[in-house]
Amino acid sequence: MIRAATILAAEKNNPLIPHTYELVVGIFSFAVVVLVVGKILVPRIQKTLEERTDAIEGGLKRAEETQAKAQEAYEDYQAQLKEARHEASRLREQAREEGAQIIAQMREEAQAEARRIVAAAQTQIEAERQSALASLRGEVGAMSVELAGRVVGESLTDDARQSRVVDRFLEELEGRARSQEQITS
Template identity: 55%
Template sequence: MSSSILAAEELNPLIPHVPEIILGIVFFLILVALIAKFVVPSFEKAYAERTAAIEGGMKEAERAQDEAKEALEKYTAQLAEARHEAARIREEAREQGAEIVAEMRSQAQAEADRITASAHSQIEAERVQAIQQLRREVGEISTQLASSIVGESLEDEARQRRTVERFMVDLEGSSNGSAN
């Protein structure tokens, strides 16, 4: 029976032989040692580099984001300042326009006053000239009329002037009396 048990043990392909198990364990341990010595450090190094790169990238992204925020705040401040400056310039232009309009109006009013004064003085000069001419003509006509009525010549210039003056004073008095 022992030979049949031995023959049965040797013939069973499912049960491995002890030397094969020991040799498999030794090779497995050698393989694990080689992997632990050569492969694992490479994986750990790659993992560390990748972790460092990710952390560095995150820090760089945070720094870039902070810089972007600062730039946005600076841009917003500059934009607000530019808007304020534009509003100030518009207000100055509006004020200057109002000043120019007021100055032009005052210049136009001064020019109109000057033209009016000049016209009044010219009219007054023409009125005085017309009155003098009218007095001469009325004097001549009245002298002729008086000469024909009196029948004598009023050639004396002084007498003629006095007569005309008296006639004009009487005429002005009667026109002023009727105008009131």
């Protein structure tokens, strides 16, 4: 009996088995904590998590939109750059063509000016030649009249006679010069 009494006393003071009032208080406290956490904290935590998810997804969407806009701007830039290069190439080609036209026009003008200068020089040379021939005729005529007068021994003062003698002499000289030119050519 002592033994049964000790077992009973030991069962009453068993530290592993809680007292009934502790069990009731513990269950009530657990229920309050579950309600508080389940009804108040969990919705707030879920709301915060949803806000963060929305913020992250919104940030990703904004980043994708910004990246799409940047890609579009880059493509526009590339298209404009390509167009600008094409335009520059076209302008260079046009400038080359205009340069060639200007050079050709200047060359034609220079050749026309050269022809005009040559023609003017030939005209001037011909005029000077005719002047020199006339002057030479006069001098040769005077010398030939004087020489003929000395050879003949009479004075050739008659102008008509003098003119005929000079013309005949000059024609003979020109005929000889032409025949020598034909022989050499």
